[in-house]
Amino acid sequence: MSDEVEPGFVRVRLDLSYDGAEFSGWAKQRERRTVQGELEAALRTVTRSGETYELTVAGRTDAGVHARGQVAHVDLPEELWAEHGDRLLRRLAGRLPKDVRVWRVAEAPYGFNARFSAIWRRYAYRVTDHPGGVDPLLRGHVLWHDWALDVDAMNAASRALLGEHDFAAYCKRREGATTIRTLQELSWVRDADGIVTATVRADAFCHNMVRSLVGALLFVGDGHRPVDWPGKVLAAGVRDSAVHVVRPHGLTLEEVGYPADDRLMARNLEARNRRTLPGAGCC
Known part of the structure; x- marks a missing residue:
């Protein structure tokens, strides 16, 4: 096309x-x-x-x-x-x-x-576990999670989700749309003010994917689920009722990446092809 x-x-x-x-x-x-x-x-x-x-x-x-x-x-x-x-x-x-x-x-x-033509999109999701709640000046951009979060555990759980996978377990399905995506980065950092920020970058995202991933990893961070649980959910390939889609206000699209100008049309055409995983049957 x-x-x-x-x-x-x-x-x-x-x-x-x-x-x-x-x-x-x-x-x-x-x-x-x-x-x-x-x-x-x-x-x-x-x-x-x-x-x-x-x-x-x-x-x-x-x-x-x-x-x-x-x-x-x-x-x-x-x-x-x-x-x-x-x-x-x-x-x-x-x-x-x-x-x-x-x-x-x-x-x-x-x-x-x-x-x-885009080759990646980078989102940030911001959350605080401060027992007093969210700074009123940040309330429209930061989620309050009322359990203490272990950032190291969340980073460990995130590693199993990186790479090209069928993210059907973390997406709201849309008719005729693939749920295969390449997750390039998923990392968590706590800043000096106690705000925990997830950086999530992929070639593209399916519906509710970032908010579902964040919801699963918050359950690991607060100790309600083990570190290997998000990876097991991914491998199962079906929506898990325990994966919560977190509220939207903590999520921000930070940046979109594009190739060099001489690669724009090639990427444009390539991105329109329906994706399958290696070894998967067509159609």
């Missing part, structure tokens, strides 16, 4: 961030406030266009999930880009609500697709 930009159009990359608390996720929904809906409406207004130009995003975030390093693209008519491109960033700042910001607007290189 080709991803050539239609003649007469320019593909534009947008780098953005948002506080997800008041959004019903990224994707447009009728009668619900979403990041995509706000951005497309703002673009329509500032370019004085009668048409809505649809955005494609690197990673669709759920309701309540935040983003610091989200990436999207939009294909705009050449004449519209020529007229508004230089002033688009400042005009969007004046039109967008305060909980979503665009930081960079630029013509994308050949082959760029915000979703399919």
